[in-house]
Amino acid sequence: MTEDGRLPLGLEPDDLDGHTIEELTDYLDAGRTPADASIDASPGCALALDAMERLRALTPALMASDEAAEPAPEPGWIQSILSGIAMDARSGRRIPLADPDDGSDLAITEGAVRGLIRAAENVFPGILIGRCRLDGDVTVRGAEIGVEVDVSVPFGEPIVQLAERLRSEIAVRLARHTRLAVTGIDITVHDISTWTEDKR
């Protein structure tokens, strides 16, 4: 429908000093770098690039509007998803608990150890523990293990002291419930931002 009528905004190569919409899209995607003198000097391209940028700016608003129109997911629907997934999918490695020479075969899963580490957050209001990694061969008794923990700390709390207390709490829990030879506990506090229910 655009081919016959001459619209003020032209999007064919004739209107764009020989350039195409594909080229202009790539140029915009690349942040208009490196600068292309032939595009920058073309009034037709400038019009088209403006139109593209206006459209790009509007796309998040379209999505926000779509999203706002969606009802909150129903509890029953969420439960049907959760009941459909394998609970033991992420239990991880098997970590021996007993001495090798006492003949028993006691073990704990890596997932359970992570749960143990996460539970340390309950001692510190506002702290949340994210990902935990156990570096080293946890399946071998006595192997040296480094622990890495991702943490978020409430705004305004003294991060260094809190991290130190959290580290001790985790160390105590690991010593009480596992036989891991923990060589260190690295605590990473990335940022303290929280997720908020949209700018609706």
Place this chain on the structure above:
Amino acid sequence: MTDEEPGSRLAGADDRIVAGRAIDGDIAAFEVLVRRYTPMMRAYVRRVLGASADVDDVLQEAFVIAWQRLSELEDPAAVKSWLMRIVSRKAMDRVRSRRPQVDIDGIEPPASPDTTPARAAETRAGVEALNAALAELPEAQRQSWVLREIGGLTYEEMAAELAMPVTTVRGLLARARKHIMVRMEEWR
């Protein structure tokens, strides 16, 4: 579901923390992700599929896959775009499986989001114009635009999902963009 967390604190935590726990197998954290991103993913899938009863099935499949593959998610803070890629794939599976039975011109346009809250009148009018322009597009053009501009897929990912060469994908996208820009210009 887990014994240590009332869940409400987690619901306010950022993606890095929540997805990090979900990677570690914390179902309560995964539930927070499901709650957090279902409306966005539903809206997106509706844009890809058009009005369709399949939307919730697509989401369900996507979340099951997401749970299974969470250990492949390197950066938990990037969980949102990761989920968008998974749900894109699931939505396009649906498109491919129903393609033969579908009358491409007869697809209902997506429901117009008329519950938009108060915002700048111009943006609202712009969103309505964009919505209308999208609804006029042939299915393949609309899908390519939505996968790229909303789903954030690369041209290569789109080519794989649409089972087309990259050049064809770029051609579809260019046609979609031209149509939308012309219509938006008329509206202005």
